[in-house]
Amino acid sequence: MTPASRSAAKATSTPSPSWAFSESFIADDDTMRLARAASRQLALGSASQGVTSTLTFLAKLMHARAVVEIGTGAGVSGLALIRGMAPDGILTSIDLENEHQVAARQIFAAEGIPTRRVRLIAGSALTVLPKLSDGAYDLVVVDGDPLEFVEYVAQAQRLLRSGGVLVLHHALWKGLIADEANEDDETLIIRESLQAVQEMDDFTATLLPVGDGLLVAVKA
Template identity: 60%
Template sequence: MAGHVPISTGVSAILTVLAATTGAKAVVEVGTLMGASALAFFDGMGKDGILTSIDADAEHQLAARRFLTAAGHPSSRFRLIAGTPLEVLPKLRDGAYDIVFINGDKLEYVEYVAGALRLLRHGGLLIVHDVLWNNTVADPSAEGDETIIIREALEAVTQSESYTQSLLPVGNGLLVAVKH
C-alpha cells in the first residue's frame, strides 16, 4: 500500500464519535485502504450497523476484509465493493445513508461530494478527509491538481444550501457537513 497513508488516530476518534452521536446504522465510504476508517465507524455504530466501502484497488479490499474479520466483525456487517467509485456510487440507494465518508482519489472529490448529497438522508453527515491537503488548500499560491480539486469540493459544500458545515483541523483536515 505504498503511497497511501491511513487515517490518523485523531480522525479515527472523530469518526467513531460522529457515528455514535448520529446513531449511524448505514455508512458508505469511498476509499477503503486497509479498513481503519471502517473499524472506527464500527466502533461508533450499534451492532446492527452496516458499512459499505468502495475502492478501486481490490488489494485494499482484501486487506480490509482481513482486518475487519480479525477485529471480530462478521462479513454480514460490511459490503466491500471493489470498483470505480464513480461507477458504483450511482447504483447505491437514494437517502439510505447516515454517513458518507470521502477518502478516495482526491482528483474525484468534486464528483464524490455531488453524489453524496443524493445518498444521504436528511440529518445525515458528509465527512470529507484530507481537506487541508498538507497545508496547501489555504495557500493561494499552491496550484497542485489535488489542491485545486479539494478547493472546488469544499466550495461546492460551502455554497450549497443543503448543508451546514464545519472544518475540523484534525489529521490532514476533516470537513463535516450535516444535510438539511
C-alpha cells in the same frame, strides 16, 4: 522564497504541541495498530489517530446504521466507523483495488466483525455510487481520489438522508489548501469541493483541523 518553497515549508512544518496532544488523545489499540501496519505494507497512507477517533465519535453520535466509505484502504477508517455504528449497522466501502479490500477483510475479521456488517465493493467509486439508493445513508465518508472529490460531494448530497453527515478527509491537503499560491491539481479540486459544500443550501458545514483536515457537513 518562491511559492513552491513556501508550500513545501507549510506542508512540512512541525505540528504544535497542542495539535499533537489532541491527535494522540485517543490511543490506538492492537487491532488498529494492525490495520495501520497493513496500510504501510501496501504503501498506503492512513487516517491519523485524531481522524479515526472523530469518525468513531460521529458514527456513535448519529447511531449510524448505514454508512458509505469511499476509499477502503487497509481498513483503518472502516474499523473506526464500525466501532461507532449501531450493532446492526452496515458499512458499504468502495475501493478500486481488490488487494486493499483483502487486507481490510483481515482486519475486520481480527476485530470479530460479522461479514454481514461489511459490504466491500471493488470498483470505481464514480461507477458504484450512482447505483446506491437515494437518501438511504446516515454517513458518507470521502477518502478516495482527490481529483474526484467534487463528484463525490454531489453523490453524497443525493445519498444522504435528512440529518445525514458528509465527512471529507484531506480537506486541508497537506497544509496546501490555505496557500493561495498553490495551484496543484489536487489542491484546486479539493478547494473546489469545499466551496461546493459551502454553496449547497442543504448543507451546514464546518472545517476541523484534525489530521489532514476534516470537512463535516450535515444535510438539512
